Amino acid sequence: MATVIKNVLIVYAHQDSLSFNAALKNAAVKTLESQGYKVTVIDLYAQHFEPRATRSDITGELSDAKKFSYMQEVGTAFKEDRLSHDIKIEMEKLKEADLVIFQFPLYWFSMPAILKGWVDRVFANGFAFNYAKAQIYDTGLMSGKKAMLSLTTGGPETLYTNKGLNGDMNIILWPMQYGILRFVGFDVLKAQVSYAPAMAADTKRKSMLDNWTTRLKDIAKEKPLEFIPIENFDY
Amino acid sequence: MATVIKNVLIVYAHQDSLSFNAALKNAAVKTLESQGYKVTVIDLYAQHFEPRATRSDITGELSDAKKFSYMQEVGTAFKEDRLSHDIKIEMEKLKEADLVIFQFPLYWFSMPAILKGWVDRVFANGFAFNYAKAQIYDTGLMSGKKAMLSLTTGGPETLYTNKGLNGDMNIILWPMQYGILRFVGFDVLKAQVSYAPAMAADTKRKSMLDNWTTRLKDIAKEKPLEFIPIENFDY
Numbered sequence: 242m243a244t245v246i247k248n249v250l251i252v253y254a255h256q257d258s259l260s261f262n263a264a265l266k267n268a269a270v271k272t273l274e275s276q277g278y279k280v281t282v283i284d285l286y287a288q289h290f291e292p293r294a295t296r297s298d299i300t301g302e303l304s305d306a307k308k309f310s311y312m313q314e315v316g317t318a319f320k321e322d323r324l325s326h327d328i329k330i331e332m333e334k335l336k337e338a339d340l341v342i343f344q345f346p347l348y349w350f351s352m353p354a355i356l357k358g359w360v361d362r363v364f365a366n367g368f369a370f371n372y373a374k375a376q377i378y379d380t381g382l383m384s385g386k387k388a389m390l391s392l393t394t395g396g397p398e399t400l401y402t403n404k405g406l407n408g409d410m411n412i413i414l415w416p417m418q419y420g421i422l423r424f425v426g427f428d429v430l431k432a433q434v435s436y437a438p439a440m441a442a443d444t445k446r447k448s449m450l451d452n453w454t455t456r457l458k459d460i461a462k463e464k465p466l467e468f469i470p471i472e473n474f475d476y
Numbered sequence: 477m478a479t480v481i482k483n484v485l486i487v488y489a490h491q492d493s494l495s496f497n498a499a500l501k502n503a504a505v506k507t508l509e510s511q512g513y514k515v516t517v518i519d520l521y522a523q524h525f526e527p528r529a530t531r532s533d534i535t536g537e538l539s540d541a542k543k544f545s546y547m548q549e550v551g552t553a554f555k556e557d558r559l560s561h562d563i564k565i566e567m568e569k570l571k572e573a574d575l576v577i578f579q580f581p582l583y584w585f586s587m588p589a590i591l592k593g594w595v596d597r598v599f600a601n602g603f604a605f606n607y608a609k610a611q612i613y614d615t616g617l618m619s620g621k622k623a624m625l626s627l628t629t630g631g632p633e634t635l636y637t638n639k640g641l642n643g644d645m646n647i648i649l650w651p652m653q654y655g656i657l658r659f660v661g662f663d664v665l666k667a668q669v670s671y672a673p674a675m676a677a678d679t680k681r682k683s684m685l686d687n688w689t690t691r692l693k694d695i696a697k698e699k700p701l702e703f704i705p706i707e708n709f710d711y
C-alpha cells in the first residue's frame with residue numbers, strides 16, 4: 242500500500258544559513274508547506290547534536306556492567322524506555338514522519354560525521370530494526386515510510402560517472418541508500434544530487450534549486466528505487 | 477619507492493577495552509612493537525574526540541565573516557597555523573606515521589561517526605590534500621605513507637558477497653578505501669575484515685586474531701591495492 246505523505250522530516254547538516262545546502266532546505270520547506278505538508282527540520286549543527294555513540298546514551302544501569310556492547314545496551318534501554326532524552330526526541334520526530342529527507346554536503350564520499358552520528362544513535366536496535374526478529378530491509382521497522390538523500394558535492398558531475406575520476410555516484414550512494422535507508426525498511430526515493438554549486442554560475446544554481454522545487458511538488462507520486470526482495474536471499 | 481615503515485599509527489574506535497576490536501588493536505600493538513616498530517594509538521572514545529566540523533576548528537578571525545565555508549576557512553587556518561589545538565595534535569601523529577591502521581566496528585556500512593569525524597576534521601584542506609594544486613589521489617599529501625582498514629562486522633561473511641543480502645564488501649569499502657585513503661595519496665593495503673566475532677566460537681575468534689598477527693609480521697612486504705592512475709582521467 243502506498244504511503245500517504247502528510248508529515249515531512251528534513252534532517253539538515255550544514256553549518257551556515259547562507260549555504261547552498263540551506264537554500265535547498267529552505268526551498269524544500271517552502272514548497273512542501275505550500276503543498277499542505279507539515280514540515281519539521283532537524284538542524285543538526287544548530288542543535289549541537291551529539292554524534293558519538295557512548296555509554297551516556299543509556300540512562301540507569303547497564304545490563305552488562307563488565308563489558309559494554311553499544312548495540313545490546315541500546316536494545317535493552319529502548320525496550321525499557323531508558324534511552325537518553327536527546328535520542329528519544331529524535332525518535333519522536335522520526336515516528337511522525339511519512340517522508341524523511343537528508344540534506345547534506347558530501348564529505349569524503351559519505352555523510353558529515355554529525356549526520357552519521359544521528360543515524361548511528363537514532364536508528365537504534367529495536368526502534369528502527371530488530372535483527373533478532375528479522376525486522377530488516379523489507380520488514381524493517383521504518384517500512385511504510387519513504388526516505389531520500391539530497392546532497393551537494395564539491396566535484397562536478399563528470400567526475401562521478403563510472404569512467405570518471407571519483408567513480409560512479411551510485412556506488413558512493415549504495416552504503417547510505419541500501420545499508421542505512423533500505424536496511425531499516427524505508428522506501429527509498431532517488432537521490433537528488435546537486436553537483437558542484439560552488440563552481441557553478443548563478444543561473445545554474447538557480448536551475449538546480451528550481452529542479453528540486455519542481456520535483457518536490459510531485460514527490461508523493463514518485464515510485465521508489467527497486468531492490469531485490471529479501472526473500473530471494475538465504476540468510 | 478617503497479616506504480620503510482618505522483612508525484605505525486592505529487586510529488581505534490571502540491568504547492570498550494574488552495571488545496573484539498580492542499583485542500585486535502592490542503594484538504597489533506604487541507606484534508608490531510615486537511617487530512621493532514614504534515606504535516602510537518589514538519583511542520577516539522577515550523579521548524572524547526570531537527567529530528563535528530564547526531567554526532570552533534578555526535582560532536581567531538574567519539576570512540569570510542558573513543558566510544562560513546568549512547573547507548575554505550580550514551584551508552586558510554591551516555596555512556596560517558590557526559587550526560584548533562586538538563586538530564593540530566592529530567596532524568602531528570599523522571605526519572610521523574608511515575603506516576596508519578584504522579580499527580573499527582562497521583556501523584551502517586561505514587565508519588562510526590566518531591571516526592568519520594576524525595577524517596572530516598584531520599584530513600584538512602592543505603594538509604592532507606590540496607585540490608587547487610591538484611594534490612589528490614596519486615599526488616595527495618599523504619603519498620609515501622601506507623594505510624589500511626581493519627574492521628569487524630555483526631553480519632557473517634556470506635551476507636557480504638555479490639550475491640549476499642548486504643552485497644559485496646568491496647563496494648562497501650570503496651568510499652573509505654578510495655574516497656578517503658586513496659584520495660589523500662595513501663598506498664592502501666587490503667582491508668582486514670574480521671567477520672561476526674560475536675557469533676563466532678571462541679576458537680574461530682582466536683584464529684581471526686592469529687590471522688591478523690601473522691599478517692602484521694610481514695606487513696612491510698605487502699603490495700598495495702592497485703587503482704587506475706590519475707593521469708588516465710580527464711578532470
Ligand SMILES: Cc1cc2nc3c(=O)[nH]c(=O)nc-3n(C[C@H](O)[C@H](O)[C@H](O)COP(=O)(O)OP(=O)(O)OC[C@H]3O[C@@H](n4cnc5c(N)ncnc54)[C@H](O)[C@@H]3O)c2cc1C
Pocket residue numbers: 255259260261262263264345346347348349350351393394395396397438439440443446447450529545546547596597655
Ligand atoms: C570535510 C569535507 C569533505 C568533503 N568531501 C567531498 C567529497 O568527498 N566529494 C566532493 O565532491 N566534495 C567534497 N567536499 C566538498 C563539499 O561537498 C562541498 O563544499 C559542498 O557540497 C558544497 O555545498 P555548500 O552548501 O557548502 O555550498 P556553498 O559553498 O555554501 O554554496 C555554493 C554557492 O552557492 C551560493 N548560494 C547559496 N544560496 C544560494 C541561492 N539561494 N541561490 C543561488 N546561489 C546560492 C553560495 O553563495 C555559494 O556561492 C567536502 C568538503 C568538506 C568540508
Ligand SMILES: Cc1cc2nc3c(=O)[nH]c(=O)nc-3n(C[C@H](O)[C@H](O)[C@H](O)COP(=O)(O)OP(=O)(O)OC[C@H]3O[C@@H](n4cnc5c(N)ncnc54)[C@H](O)[C@@H]3O)c2cc1C
Pocket residue numbers: 294310311312361362420490494495496497498499580581582583584585586628629630631632673674675678681682685
Ligand atoms: C550503530 C551500529 C551500527 C552497526 N552497523 C552494522 C552494519 O552495517 N553491518 C554489520 O555487519 N554490523 C553492524 N553493526 C554490528 C557491529 O559491526 C558489531 O557489533 C561489531 O563489529 C562487533 O565488534 P566488537 O568489537 O564490538 O565485538 P564484541 O561484541 O566486543 O566481541 C565479540 C566477542 O569477542 C569476544 N572477545 C573479546 N576479546 C577477545 C579475545 N581476546 N579473544 C577471543 N574473544 C574475544 C567478546 O567477549 C565477545 O564475545 C553495527 C553496530 C552498531 C552499534
Ligand SMILES: [Zn+2]
Pocket residue numbers: 326
Ligand atoms: Zn530532557
Ligand SMILES: [Zn+2]
Pocket residue numbers: 561
Ligand atoms: Zn592546547
